[in-house]
Amino acid sequence: MTQIVDKFLAMFGAIALFAVVVALIVGIAWLVGRLRSRSSDRLQGVVYVAPVVLMLAAGLVYPALLTIRQAFGGPTGDVGFSLTNFANIFTSPELLRPLINTAVWVIAVPVLATVVGLAYAVLVDRSRFEAFAKALIFLPMAISMVGASIIWKFVYEYRPAGAAQTGLFNAIITTFGGDPVDFMQSRPWNTFWLIVVMVWIQAGFAMTVLSAAIKAIPDEVVEAAKIDGSTGWRLFRSITLPSIRGSVVVVLTTVGIATLKVFDVVRTMTGGQFDTSVLALEFYNYSFRYFEYGTGAAIAVLLFILVLPIVIYNVIQTRRDA
Amino acid sequence: MARRRIPAILLASGVAVSALLTACADTQTSSTTTAEATTSGSAGEAGSFDCSPYEAFGDLNGTTVTVYTSIVAPEDQPHIDSWKPFEDCTGVDVQYEGSKEFEAQLIVRVKGGNAPDIAYVPQPGLLQTLVHDTGKVVAAPDATAANVDEFFDPAWKGYGSVDGTFYAAPLGANVKSYVWYSPKVFAEKGYEIPETWDDLMALTKQIAADDPDAKPWCAGFGSGDATGWPGTDWLEDVLMRTASPEVYDQWVAHEIPFNDPQVVEALDTVGAILKDSAYVNGGFGDVNSIATTTFQDGGQPILTGGCYLHRQASFYAANWPEGTDVSENGDAWAFYLPAVDPSAAKPVLGGGEFVVAFADRPEVQAFQTYLSSADWANEKAKDTPNGGWVSANKGLDINNLVSPMDQLSATTLQDEAAVFRFDGSDMMPAKVGAGTFWKGMTDWITGQSTQDTLDFVESSWPS
DSSP states (O other), rough: OHHHHHHHHHHHHHHHHHHHHHHHHHHHHHHHHHTOOHHHHHHHHHHHHHHHHHIIIIIIIHHHHHHHHHTTTTTTTSSSSSSSHHHHHHHHHHHHHHHHHHHHHHHHHHHHHHHHHHHHHHHHTTTTHHHHHHHHHGGGGGOHHHHHHHHHHHHHOOOOTTSOSHHHHHHHHTTTTOHHHGGGGGHHHHHHHHHHHHHHHHHHHHHHHHHHHHHHHEEEEEEEETTTTTTTHHHHHIIIHHTHHHHHHHHHHHHHHHHOOOOHHHHHHHTTTTTTOOOHHHHHHIISSSSSHHHHHHHHHHHHHHHHHHHHHHHHHHHHHO | OOOOOOOOOOEEEESSSSOOSSOOOOOTTTOOOOEEEEEOSTOOEEEEOOOOGGGGGOOOOTEEEEEEOOOOTTTTTHHHHHHHHHHHHHHEEEEEOOOOTTTHHHHHHHHTTTSSSSEESSOOHHHHHHIIIOOOOOOOHHHHHHHHHHSSSSSHHHHEEEEEEOOOEEEEEEEEEEEEEHHHHHHHHTTOOBBBHHHHHHHHHHHHHHOTEEEEEEEBBBBBBBBHEEEEEEHHHHHHHHSOOHHHHHTTTTTTTTTTTHHHHHHHHHHHHTOTTTTOOOOTTTTTTTHSSSSHHHTHHHHHTEEEEEEEOOOOOOSSOTOOOOOOTTTTEEEEEOOTTTTTTTEEEEEEEEESSSOOHHHHHHHHHHHHHHHHHHHHHHHHHHHOOOOTTTTOOOGGSSSHHHHHHHHHHEEEEEEEEEEEGGGGOOOIIIIIIHHHHHHHHTTTOHHHHHHHHHHHOOO
């Protein structure tokens, strides 16, 4: 009981402190504004921006620099300056496999999620059940990654031949006379079975964005194309796809970035066993389970380097559209 | 009154006054100016508690000790209860905090300058990391060391030491060298408890021949992101038997390579059981199913006739469904995993946790000393009404333990013939012991060869 009271007191204290700081900043800015000198406008801007810059520096830039330093500091992260951690990622078998798997994930998930989302968006566009159909595919977005993984774990569940199958897929397979498949152990296909989960989660996002883009195509354009005799596949290729190109890139890159960070699905469903591990999971393992902070930092830095081109491309693309 | 009464406590000024006080003298309201605490109980009352060992630490009234562990509700309550006599004696307030993310969080907290006073560390390997990487672990006080010398096998003191300095006293323990079986089924079929490894293999063969619908063994390596650890226990247990406890020590310390021929032989001996589709995996499927069967589910078919034998630690007792008679003639019981040559040695593989301190205030030292005493071990045994707790403390009265399985474990730990060794994967560098070794065993059970598996782990050993 006293613990709860203590927690609440601490919370209210923190909120009060925050209010005081904000009031202080606004107060100083107001005082600066009253100076009415030539540079007061600029100074006022500095007063508002300074706390943000300070917090970013302390909370983001400094830790990032520290991580980069650790990445070059040997397995423990604090001795000398060497490239051994990075060499390790590309040579040791226990890290090479996650590296390859991550590459497979980053290629497969954005492409599959976009294709599924786009196909769905085109198919349900202006149909009678559009709203309902969209809600269906959008629902997985509302479920947490861990929740989705647990659901799919049940779908993939394996029981030996002869026993009652509790997994949906194996129940179907055995009903039609097939032998049950242990999905999580069928290397290297098990990575694809995990990818399916991520696609299931992300397809709804792709569908929503792409559907909005399709609806934004002017009716006149579509009608003109139809009068010219384009229908079906041709209409899609020559009119729809070029018109939504920007949105497709945004979807591809956003899903791509999310995929580079994939951790929850793999940790929940296989724990990285059976050759399914990915870089983000190994980053966690090295940093927080093996206490090899240097190797963990190197993996984090590598992930950062990999995500950079995607982010840059995304920014350029959105700027061009704007 | 269900709880045992802690004798009333008297804080008396003056030295060693043997005053008798029978009723509730509240520590908090007693004089706080006293230098020494003396206690005594009402004459003849059971469970009277000796407070004298903690007098040497001075007046601790009003101080606080924080404890951080991986034990969460509801298992934490017996621990909190077991501190009561100490708190009553000294007036120290011991505050408990448990977390499922303990292993990962502890180092972060210690490095971040937010260390608890005391942590229960379940791996000697983590203790080493804490000592080497943070430098904030405080060596155990002499009084604690004296307790450990008196009540524990010297091997335990070694596991609590790093580079020759004694840091952490052992707390709880478990015994891993057990094979679970059903005494009722054994009696029915006329099977006998095997005394040697050859007997065990003969029994395995016989069961496979007698019962074509079941398999002799069942096993499960699955344990979330720790999948594979039951496999490491198998290898460790068998290596001590096919080689020797000394070879085992060298292997754990990496004085011989991880893929030494003796280790190859041990893993092949394990494979003779676990990788033979005629012998596993009763109730679950083929050999591959071991990797995905959780260790909790692993032994359950013993009750339903799917299998007969399941090698798992003493703590597996908690996994039987409610109402299972876990006793010598009941539904489930365990026998000692036989040695290859019982006349040579009786190797016992086990685990346990250690009390690591990050502060050297007197109240923390007094608490460390309390936890290493036989008084605490007996108190904890009595405060664990549902069983499931054992210590290697030789001052632990076996009759204070509730469950028959705990009593068996304590008997095994206190056995003069037993050669105790700590779980090797918990002592290896975490990258191996909680990483590649687990992964290696999982890959091995799903088809990788013995040599490839051991080579893989050897190549991952940090230089």
